[in-house]
Amino acid sequence: MSVLPKKNTLGFYEIRLESIGGLGANLAGKMLAEAGVLGLGLNGCNFSSYGSEKKGSPVKSFIRFCDPDVEIRDHSPIEHPHVIGVFHDGLYKMVDVAKGLQDEGILLINSVKQPAQIQQELQISGCTIAVIDALSIALEEKTKVNTAMLGALFRTCSFLNPEDMRKVIRQTFEKKYPHLVEPNIRTFDRGYNEVVFKHYHKETSEVLNIKTAAGHPQLGYQTQPIGGIITAYGNTILKDMSGSRQGFIPSFDQETCINCAACDNVCPDDCFVWIEGEDKRGRKNMFLQGIDYQFCKGCLKCVEACPTGSLTDLREIGNVATEKSVKKRIDSYKGGLVT
Ligand code: SF4
Numbered sequence: 001m002s003v004l005p006k007k008n009t010l011g012f013y014e015i016r017l018e019s020i021g022g023l024g025a026n027l028a029g030k031m032l033a034e035a036g037v038l039g040l041g042l043n044g045c046n047f048s049s050y051g052s053e054k055k056g057s058p059v060k061s062f063i064r065f066c067d068p069d070v071e072i073r074d075h076s077p078i079e080h081p082h083v084i085g086v087f088h089d090g091l092y093k094m095v096d097v098a099k100g101l102q103d104e105g106i107l108l109i110n111s112v113k114q115p116a117q118i119q120q121e122l123q124i125s126g127c128t129i130a131v132i133d134a135l136s137i138a139l140e141e142k143t144k145v146n147t148a149m150l151g152a153l154f155r156t157c158s159f160l161n162p163e164d165m166r167k168v169i170r171q172t173f174e175k176k177y178p179h180l181v182e183p184n185i186r187t188f189d190r191g192y193n194e195v196v197f198k199h200y201h202k203e204t205s206e207v208l209n210i211k212t213a214a215g216h217p218q219l220g221y222q223t224q225p226i227g228g229i230i231t232a233y234g235n236t237i238l239k240d241m242s243g244s245r246q247g248f249i250p251s252f253d254q255e256t257c258i259n260c261a262a263c264d265n266v267c268p269d270d271c272f273v274w275i276e277g278e279d280k281r282g283r284k285n286m287f288l289q290g291i292d293y294q295f296c297k298g299c300l301k302c303v304e305a306c307p308t309g310s311l312t313d314l315r316e317i318g319n320v321a322t323e324k325s326v327k328k329r330i331d332s333y334k335g336g337l338v339t
C-alpha cells in the first residue's frame, strides 16, 4: 500500500519550495527528496531553478515523489503542488507564491504572522495554512532557517520519517563540526513541533480562490504591462527590496556616527544618503543622514565595516524599512535628500 497521502493523475505527490538565494531552499529540497527515496524507498527527484546572484534572487526548488513502480518521466517545473513551502514571507508581496496549489493543499510559510493574517493577505481558501517562525528559531539556536523549515516540512509531509532527517544531520556534521549536531537537531525538532496549522474551507467567492487557481504564466504578449514595466520585485517601480532581504536590515544610529564612510565604501548598492554641512570648526564636510532601503538588499556588509557600532542589524518585521528609510534624490543625485 502506498505511503503517499495524495497523488496527481501521473501518480506524483509534489512539493514546491519558494525562496530567495541564501536561505538554503535548494539544499532543503535535496534533503527532502533523499528522505523519501533513501528513507522510505519511494521514487523521487529534486531540481531547482535560480538566478545568477548568490543571495537575494528568487529560487524555486521542486520535489516529486511516487511509488517505486512508477517511472518519473516528467521533469518540468511543478505547477500544481500538494505542498508549497515559502521560506520568506516578504516574497509573497511580489511573487504569487500560492499559485497552482492543489485543492486542500498545504501552504507552509516562514513568518511571525498568524495564519488568519496570511490568509487575508494572500486571499486564498480551500487549503491549510501552516506557519513557522523559522528565522527566530534559527537565531535562537544559532543555526540556519532551512533546518527549521525542514522540521516544519517533515511535519507537513507526515509520511516522511523525522528520524531519517536526524540521521542525515548527524552524518553531515559529526565528523567536521560535531558541536553543530545538537543545535541542528534541536532546530529541526523545534520546526517540527512548533509549526501551527489552520484549515480554511473553500470560499464560494471567486476572488478568494483565484490565487491558487491559476497555473498559467501571468504575463504573455497579450497581457504584459504597457511600456515594458518589470513587475517583479527589486525594481524601481515598486521600490521594495524586502523580498530580496533575508529578514534583516542595517539600522543607523546618527548619534554615534563619525561620518567615516567605511559603510559607503563596502555597500554594493549605493544606499547611503549624505548631506553637505559644516563641522564644529566650520569646515565643510559630508554627514551621513541614513539609508535608502529601496536599494538595500540586506547583505549587512556595512554593519561589519562600521568601526563605531553605529550600524547594527535589525530584524525586518512589517514596514520597518519603509518607516526608517531616508530617500535619495535620484534625478540629479549629489548626495542630497528629497525635499
Ligand atoms: S545591507 Fe548595508 S551594505 Fe548591504 S546593501 Fe544594505 S546598506 Fe548596502
Ligand code: SF4
Pocket (backbone or CB within 6 Å): 256, 257, 258, 259, 260, 261, 262, 263, 264, 288, 305, 306, 307, 308, 309, 310, 311
Ligand atoms: S561606517 Fe559607521 S561611523 Fe562610519 S559613516 Fe558609516 S555609520 Fe557612520
